[in-house]
Amino acid sequence: MDRGDIAPEEKIYYYINKTRLNDNEIKDLLYQLTILNWDKMEQNYGRNINQRIIQKVIKMDIEDIESISNIILLYNNPYGIYTLEFAELITKIYSKDKIRFIKGLNLVKEEAINIVYVFRLRKIFIDDVELERDIEEIQNSQKLSYEEKETASRLFKMYKTICAT
Numbered sequence: 001m002d003r004g005d006i007a008p009e010e011k012i013y014y015y016i017n018k019t020r021l022n023d024n025e026i027k028d029l030l031y032q033l034t035i036l037n038w039d040k041m042e043q044n045y046g047r048n049i050n051q052r053i054i055q056k057v058i059k060m061d062i063e064d065i066e067s068i069s070n071i072i073l074l075y076n077n078p079y080g081i082y083t084l085e086f087a088e089l090i091t092k093i094y095s096k097d098k099i100r101f102i103k104g105l106n107l108v109k110e111e112a113i114n115i116v117y118v119f120r121l122r123k124i125f126i127d128d129v130e131l132e133r134d135i136e137e138i139q140n141s142q143k144l145s146y147e148e149k150e151t152a153s154r155l156f157k158m159y160k161t162i163c164a165t
Helices: 008-016 021-035 038-045 050-057 067-076 085-098 098-108 109-121 128-139 146-163
Strands: none
Touching: 008 021, 008 038, 008 098, 021 050, 021 067, 038 050, 038 067, 050 085, 067 085, 067 098, 067 109, 085 098, 085 109, 098 109, 098 128, 109 146, 128 146
8 A cells, every 4th residue: 555645644543553564564654753743643533542652663573774763763752752662662672682773873873862861761781891891792793884883982982971970
């Protein structure tokens, strides 16, 4: 079904009412969420619709790099809605696959500062040893490009600066 000319609210409503989404539908759903007017969604489909959206997204197994970047964008959404839930999802994705996460972050580098705050909020690193272990794993990865490693390096430098104070 071609859904290119349909408003984000309608697409999202369609997706959350589907039992199963294929990889392209998941990717499109997450993209549509980045441009969604959450207030309009609630006005059009009722008070519980946004909670239904969040519950569906939280249950998804998100592995696609573009989808990861869209989840990262959702944390800093202009409506300030569900930031704790998106923070939890971001840390879940990072913990599951640090390399994929960095690849996704590299697509939205400007969001690195928000990820620092997510990591601090969710206490992603128990101590400096754990942080250094992650830094080493990422910097030594053969699966990351130079640019992706630079994005990771900036992220961790910001983290150390902000979280050391």
